[in-house]
Amino acid sequence: MNKQRALIIGAGIAGIAAALRLQKKGFQVAIFEASPHTGGKLHAIQQDGYRFDLGPSLFTMPHFVDEIFTLYNEKPETHFEYIKKNRVCNYFWEDGTQFQANAQVDDFIVEAAKTFGENEENIKNYLERNKEKYDLTASLFLERSLHQAKTYFTKDTFKAITQLYKLNLSENLNAVNEKYFKNPKLVQLFNRFATYNGSSPYKTPGIMSMIPHLEMHFGTFYPKGGMHEISQSLTRFAEEKGVRFHLNTKVNNIISSGEKVVGIETDQGTFDGDLVVSNMDVFNSYRNLLKDAKKPEKTLQQERSSSALIFYWGIKKEFPELDLHNILFSEDYKTEFDYIFNKKELFEDPTVYINITSKETPTDAPKGAENWFVMINVPANYGQDWEKLKVKAKIAILKKIEKCLGVDVSHLIETEYCWTPVSIENETSSHRGSLYGASSNSKWAAFLRHPNFSSQYKNLYFCGGSVHPGGGIPLCLLSAKIVADLIPNA
Incomplete structure (x- = not known):
């Protein structure tokens, strides 16, 4: 007897988690991913002797990852290891105030x-x-x-x-x-x-x-091998359990017959399925894959969450006053957010977040150096000139670092890579490059996120940060669990 087939669109963390949960429920699962790698925003690069996690840098609630391994009655630590941090974050202000948040x-x-x-x-x-x-x-x-x-x-x-x-x-x-x-x-x-x-x-x-x-x-945690290891450990586990990955395979259409989805069209051909789960941003799911569907315009037009402008710097010096997570605060926080959400511009005095995984994994940087992930919150992509803003942002970030740490690091940067909202949008299919789908700038925002199932088509489901319950690794994993709970065993 042939198994029922589940087709997952997108190999982000939620898509992989949904695949493993459905495979456990007896489905034959295949994941289709346009890019050459799994993990979505949870990706990494190597450059000039430095390793950088590109996407999410904070790991909390690891039990949601562990739960996927224990679902198969296997010990999580044989597949994925992490340590708990004693220090949550270091905070810095320009007047010299410093605070180390104890766990x-x-x-x-x-x-x-x-x-x-x-x-x-x-x-x-x-x-x-x-x-x-x-x-x-x-x-x-x-x-x-x-x-x-x-x-x-x-x-x-x-x-x-x-x-x-x-x-x-x-x-x-x-x-x-x-x-x-x-x-x-x-x-x-x-x-x-x-x-x-x-x-x-x-x-x-x-x-x-x-x-x-x-x-x-x-608590806050650090995955051994970096944040990228979260997605890669689940990818390896999924392959071991029989999930099939189709990388470099762009999905162009979700095929429906009447009120039921029956498969997908991709660059590599058509695939029949008994159910489809889209881990693609829900905005792009409707605009690009469900062209004939009635669009939930009120949901799709919700205000986008903030995006990020991230510099990945190889710094040829070590800074003992910094830890894994560090925040250098703006002197005018309210105006900073006014610029991000109302003016859709960059504020000249941004709050700067610096993540340094070489504090935990020394091989992520050459000896005597550190790999800095330097991020500021910015508006989503509304057509701004991001190349021009990237130059402006770098000047503002260097100024903030000098004021808070007392060091001009510009001459210490020996390699650089950059992600802008346009990069994020192009590489992860996140509408306007927003990091979390819709923002939560209203008291009803949680209720307005798109549901994890389609009310138009039977056997069509949605997971990931752009739908309920929201963005970030823990909520993406929960979205996968909600989807799996909605689907009976095969």
């Missing part, structure tokens, strides 16, 4: 209170409220489809609805943080978590204060 919550509270002159009890209460928000909403908003009636007839849903007042849905994240803290630097530190879903802390609802809970409660 131990009690130590973080004590050290933050001392550094920022805040009351320990206020910080503790803030973190406890963040945990409460997560506990109230995780099973509803993150782990299930919001677009099925049965989701709303549960004890968890009733509990969340009766305690909506605790979720701060009617005020923005900045307003919530200002209620707890007097020091603008600590407000800024917690405001930055809005960028974890590509949003503005001055627009995104206060419920997003639960994001620091994910980082502080579950």
